[in-house]
Amino acid sequence: MTCPHAAAGSVRTYPFGDRVDLELDPAYAELRAGDPVARVRMPYGGEAWLLTRHADIKKASADPRLSMHAGADRDVPRAAPRGLDSVGLMGMPPESHARLRRLVSRAFTARRVAELRPRITEITHGLIDGLIAEGGPADLVQRLALPLPTAVICEMLGIPNEDRHVFRAFTEALMSSSRYTEQEVAEAAEQYADYLRGYVAERRAHPQDDLLSALIEAHDEGEQLSGNELLMLVGGMLIGGHETTAGQLAGHVALLLRDRSRYEELRARPELVPTAVEELLRVVPLWASVGPTRIATEDVEIGGVTIRAGEAVVYSLASANRDESVFENAGDVVLDRTHNPHIAFGQGPHYCLGAPLARAELQCALEALVTRLPGLRLAVPADELAWHEGMLVRGPVELPVTW
Ligand code: HEM
Incomplete structure (x- = not known):
């Protein structure tokens, strides 16, 4: 596919390099400076x-x-x-999207999350008790970053935490970019839907005080959502509610420990945790490259460029979060940064539904780490950490630490 209004030779091949760790390819800074609405050849689809x-x-x-x-x-x-x-709210038609978002957003408001906070703290401390009891070294991905958001979203939805090994396998397939074949992903999606249907049937028979029961009631009584929508919503929240936060939490801790003076700073001033979390969200990239593609439904002007109806647009949130025109010393990690309008949770109609929850989890985790494990450090050199490849979101495969 060629673009009629891109100057010859101006189409770049995307992605730039293959970094999936804490860094961004320098090409993003060059584009921000000279070609901020750039024509790129995507690895799939033109x-x-x-x-x-x-x-x-x-x-x-x-x-x-x-x-x-x-x-x-x-x-x-x-x-x-x-x-x-294909996972959750993101790809739904605008009318259904708005209706379903309204239906679930009550569970994720700042107030509701504040009520959950004592429980999030309890789960976090329970995990840290386990680490302390067994002693280091330990893998912080398996011992904190993954189990914390998994336990929280399971409790909210009403899916047993003991099932985590079952839905982890589905998550890995559905959040993979290239690690699994199309066929394997399609099979995983089918099995995941079957798995969720089992809980829908069980909870319909025995309602509880959880989000799954509330959504089933909305389906059965008000016809506010179809059976398929129910599965998409619950399935999307279960996956979106733990995979992203786990990758971020592990990435945040890796960044703090890579240059341990940062961890020391937080240890000395734990009151900085909330601003530090915002800074870590700003600098630790979420997506391996870019998030979901948008298609222009009519001509739209962005940054002086006319995007024609039918053309595809992708965003680098990580690049936006390092934009020198918005963030002073954008390349530095400033744990007490006060002006920090990052867009790590996106913006607009698809703004992350779980942002208050993710923030609470990240804050509880860092607070507990710096107060209870003051000597925390990497058990391997930072440049030996392996990062997930072939997945849509970034994160270290393991985070070996000791204390
Ligand atoms: C640090 C962790 C997280 C980050 C960085 C993050 C980031 C994002 C981003 C960037 C988007 C928008 C994508 C776009 O517009 O292209 C998004 C959407 C979404 N996130 Fe999160 N997320 C996190 C945690 C969570 C959690 C804990 C949940 C809990 C359910 C969640 C649920 C969702 C949902 C449902 C959407 C789709 C919203 C819609 O389409 O209306 N996320 N997230």
Whole structure:
């Protein structure tokens, strides 16, 4: 596919390099400076516009004419063989999206999450008790980063935490970009739906005080959501509610321990944890490359470039979060940064539903680590950490630590 209005030779091959750790390829900074709405050849499906500046991405994310749904389940230009559009809310048509978001957003408000906080703290401390009892070294991915958000989202939804090994396997397949074949992913999606149907049937027979029961009631009584939508919602929240936070938490701790003076700073001033979490969200990239593709449903002007109806647009949130025109000393990690309008949770209609929950989990985890494990350090050199490859979100495979 060629683009009629891209100057010859200006199409770049994407992604730039293959970094999936804490770093971003320098090409993003070059694009922000000189070609912020860049024409790129995506690894799958042809060409797209890549946005790299904070202002452009904020504007584009809030523009309903750039539609995730229009690219869902279609062979549009994208960073991975398949996208996130088949998981959860993201790829739903705008009317259903708004209706379903309203239905579940009550469970994720700042107030509701504040009520959950004592329980999040209790789970966190329980995990740290386990670490202390067994002694180091230990893998912080398996011992904290993964089990904490998993236990919390399981309790909220009403899925037994003991099932984590079962739905972890589905998560890995559904959040993979290239690690599994199309066939394997399709099979995993089918099995995941069957697995969830089992709980829907069980909870319908025995309702409890959980989100799954509330959604079943909404389905059965108000017809506010279809059976398929129910599965998509619950399935998306179970996966989205633990995989992203786990990758971020492990990445945050890796960044703090890579240069231990950062961990020391937090240890000495734990009151900085909330601002430190925002800074870590800003600098630790979420996606391996870019998130879901949007398709222009009509001509849209972004950053002085006209995106024609039907064209694909992708955003680098990580690049936006390092935009020098927005963040002072954007390349530095400033744990007490006060002006920090990062967009790690996105923006606009798809703004992360779980942001208050993720923040609470990340804050509880860091607070507990710096107060209870003051001597925490990496048990291997930072450059020997292995990072997930072939997955949509970043994160270390293991985070060996001692204390
Ligand atoms: C640190 C952890 C997390 C990060 C960085 C994160 C980031 C994001 C981002 C960037 C988006 C928007 C994607 C886009 O517009 O292209 C998003 C959407 C979403 N997130 Fe999160 N997320 C996190 C944790 C969570 C948690 C704990 C939940 C809990 C259920 C969650 C549920 C969702 C849902 C349901 C959406 C789709 C919203 C919609 O389409 O309306 N996320 N997240």
